[in-house]
Amino acid sequence: MKSKTFSTATKQETAILVGVSYKIPTGIGEKVQFSDNYLDELESLVMTAGARTVEKVQQKLEYPDPRTFIGKGKLEELKNLKDIYEPDMIVFDEELTPSQIRNLGDELKDVKIIDRSALILDIFAKNAKTAQAKMQVDLAQCKYLLPRLTRMWTHLQKQKGGVGMRGPGEKEIETDRRVIRDNITRLTAKLKDIEKQGIVQRKNRGALKRFALVGYTNAGKSTIMNLLSGEKLLAEDKLFATLDATVRKVYLPNSDENLHGKTFLLSDTVGFIRKLPTLLIESFKSTLAEAVEADVLIHVADFSHPQLAEHIQIVKNTLLEIGMGNKPTILVFNKVDKFLLEYEKTRDKNFDPPMDLEKLKKIWIAKENTPVVLISATEKENIAELKERIYSFL
Numbered sequence: 001m002k003s004k005t006f007s008t009a010t011k012q013e014t015a016i017l018v019g020v021s022y023k024i025p026t027g028i029g030e031k032v033q034f035s036d037n038y039l040d041e042l043e044s045l046v047m048t049a050g051a052r053t054v055e056k057v058q059q060k061l062e063y064p065d066p067r068t069f070i071g072k073g074k075l076e077e078l079k080n081l082k083d084i085y086e087p088d089m090i091v092f093d094e095e096l097t098p099s100q101i102r103n104l105g106d107e108l109k110d111v112k113i114i115d116r117s118a119l120i121l122d123i124f125a126k127n128a129k130t131a132q133a134k135m136q137v138d139l140a141q142c143k144y145l146l147p148r149l150t151r152m153w154t155h156l157q158k159q160k161g162g163v164g165m166r167g168p169g170e171k172e173i174e175t176d177r178r179v180i181r182d183n184i185t186r187l188t189a190k191l192k193d194i195e196k197q198g199i200v201q202r203k204n205r206g207a208l209k210r211f212a213l214v215g216y217t218n219a220g221k222s223t224i225m226n227l228l229s230g231e232k233l234l235a236e237d238k239l240f241a242t243l244d245a246t247v248r249k250v251y252l253p254n255s256d257e258n259l260h261g262k263t264f265l266l267s268d269t270v271g272f273i274r275k276l277p278t279l280l281i282e283s284f285k286s287t288l289a290e291a292v293e294a295d296v297l298i299h300v301a302d303f304s305h306p307q308l309a310e311h312i313q314i315v316k317n318t319l320l321e322i323g324m325g326n327k328p329t330i331l332v333f334n335k336v337d338k339f340l341l342e343y344e345k346t347r348d349k350n351f352d353p354p355m356d357l358e359k360l361k362k363i364w365i366a367k368e369n370t371p372v373v374l375i376s377a378t379e380k381e382n383i384a385e386l387k388e389r390i391y392s393f394l
């Protein structure tokens with residue numbers, strides 16, 4: 001399935017990143033939202049895709065330019081940077097229209113133009129392991145490519161191979177619209193069948209309560225799954241390490257030794273991210289079904305992340321979008337070890353008090369109106385409290 005161009009691409013590809021911050025109107029004057037941290041996230045995505053970031057560019061915009069997304073001045077700056085660094089690709093932290101990709105390609109010449117959706121699709125393509133995940137990515141890639149089969153994609157991008165060009169949908173780049181449409185029909189039908197089988201399988205699981213780990217990518221869902229189920233799933237410091245739904249039967253002993261323990265089903269699944277392409281969410285419906293049918297959600301968030309609050313909001317919005325917004329939820333703040341370490345690093349010992357985790361926890365309980373547990377999955381800290389919380393739902 002691998003194209004010739006891909007197998008010869010041995011050197012690590014390089015990328016220039018482009019982020020845009022918009023003015024967000026607020027009730028009191030204008031507030032500008034900066035995208036510094038967004039570009040850091042984009043860099044992690046680029047790294048996960050296997051490329052190295054050589055430069056980051058940012059622009060504040062009122063509105064994106066319909067022709068080239070960024071303004072004329074920025075485009076000139078980008079041309080200069082391209083001549084200096086000679087990157088393999090320029091990655092935009094936004095979804096670009098097919099014509100914006102074409103116009104940017106014409107202006108910048110001989111460099112791949114990758115948008116956020118193409119990048120995420122590429123990572124999904126790289127990480128998909130099971131036949132089902134591969135089919136789901138293939139379907140999403142076909143849908144992404146269909147309106148974008150332009151001169152730009154068929155010649156230049158294909159020649160270059162590498163990031164943005166990989167995965168089950170890779171062969172599609174070389175074919176025409178009719179073939180892609182046929183593939184979309186075929187894959188949709190196949191995935192429907194798999195979905196039906198899944199429904200039967202889940203029915204046969206009987207009356208056990210079902211818990212689903214959900215959360216932003218890299219929050220630690222698989223690590224917690226391993227910890228609770230005592231099994232070894234892939235947990236990696238990579239975005240979207242997990243693309244398949246895994247279900248494990250977990251036995252939880254009672255903290256009171258004289259009482260019986262309880263058994264439940266725990267599922268781990270694909271993580272969410274800011275601006276997750278809608279076509280990926282659509283394609284991953286059958287994987288997410290496992291979580292959709294859960295009785296209780298265990299929402300895992302990386303407590304050490306500077307964008308914690310935004311991550312929680314994004315996960316909640318995505319859950320609403322896939323129809324699982326109203327389930328009982330345990331909010332699990334993970335990586336508390338890292339959070340404390342970072343706080344101690346920046347704390348002025350003469351003025352700043354030690355971190356009061358209990359107080360923070362209370363603030364979050366009041367804000368989210370759900371049970372909150374602070375843990376460290378890798379340090380195995382406070383896991384007993386998490387188990388107790390789960391137990392109380394059983």
Ligand SMILES: Nc1nc2c(ncn2[C@@H]2O[C@H](COP(=O)(O)OP(=O)(O)OP(=O)(O)O)[C@@H](O)[C@H]2O)c(=O)[nH]1
Binds near residue numbers: 216221224241269379
């Ligand atoms: N410091 C610290 N690192 C952690 C903790 N829990 C998980 N990690 C690390 O965070 C990274 C991501 O963990 P995963 O369990 O793969 O995260 P995930 O939520 O399953 O991620 P995706 O499957 O990519 O969505 C790994 O490198 C883990 O070792 C923790 O409590 N503290």
Ligand SMILES: [Mg+2]
Binds near residue numbers: 269
């Ligand atoms: Mg995972």
